[in-house]
Amino acid sequence: MIELRRPSAELLSSYLDMMEEFRANNEKVWEGTVPSETESSRDFLKRLQNSELHLSQGDVPSSVYWAVINERVMGRISIRYELTEYLIEFGGNIGYEVRPSARGKGFATEMLKLVLETPQTQKMKQVLLTCSPDNEASIKTILKNKGEFVRTAFVERMKRQTNYYLIRLS
Numbered sequence: 001m002i003e004l005r006r007p008s009a010e011l012l013s014s015y016l017d018m019m020e021e022f023r024a025n026n027e028k029v030w031e032g033t034v035p036s037e038t039e040s041s042r043d044f045l046k047r048l049q050n051s052e053l054h055l056s057q058g059d060v061p062s063s064v065y066w067a068v069i070n071e072r073v074m075g076r077i078s079i080r081y082e083l084t085e086y087l088i089e090f091g092g093n094i095g096y097e098v099r100p101s102a103r104g105k106g107f108a109t110e111m112l113k114l115v116l117e118t119p120q121t122q123k124m125k126q127v128l129l130t131c132s133p134d135n136e137a138s139i140k141t142i143l144k145n146k147g148e149f150v151r152t153a154f155v156e157r158m159k160r161q162t163n164y165y166l167i168r169l170s
């Protein structure tokens with residue numbers, strides 16, 4: 001089954017190939033999830049590998065994982081260990097995506113389960129997830145991992161209706 005691995009040079013080309021798949025599918029590629037114009041591959045990897053410690057302005061400590069089967073990256077998931085007002089309103093503690101060609105096989109459900117089981121996440125009381133009310137696959141992924149619906153609200157800065165869920169851990 002799927003395995004969560006830390007970003008590495010060995011997996012980088014498969015990861016970047018997944019990001020190309022998002023672009024080809026006209027999906028949003030979030031800033032910071034690909035190398036910036038001035039960033040080398042090495043610096044990009046270092047940034048992802050050290051996201052717990054070396055923070056740029058406005059960042060909170062986080063871990064980034066790549067979900068892998070047979071050395072192929074199928075998805076990415078990141079967990080932020082702290083929340084800012086900005087993240088409470090939109091973004092929450094956890095973000096994830098699955099390669100378009102690998103969807104509907106249970107990978108997101110498994111990735112979220114695995115990230116909730118990591119020792120660092122287990123130290124948290126609860127995690128907040130935000131999601132569009134139209135994103136049926138993500139809503140099911142959250143509910144299957146014991147997510148509790150909290151509320152829905154319009155987020156002005158994103159111009160988006162947003163659902164909020166909590167997963168309690170202790």
Ligand SMILES: CC(C)(COP(=O)(O)OP(=O)(O)OC[C@H]1O[C@@H](n2cnc3c(N)ncnc32)[C@H](O)[C@@H]1OP(=O)(O)O)[C@@H](O)C(=O)NCCC(=O)NCCS
Binds near residue numbers: 027097102103104107
């Ligand atoms: C949301 C996303 C991560 C789901 O990934 P996935 O690997 O396809 O999800 P899973 O296979 O674990 O499916 C979870 C549930 O959603 C259902 N599902 C999957 N795709 C679906 C779709 N297009 N429409 C409705 N339900 C869907 C599955 O059947 C499953 O429910 P079930 O167990 O009751 O059958 C993926 O669609 C994606 O990357 N979307 C773009 C990025 C995104 O929206 N990220 C989340 C932001 S909150």
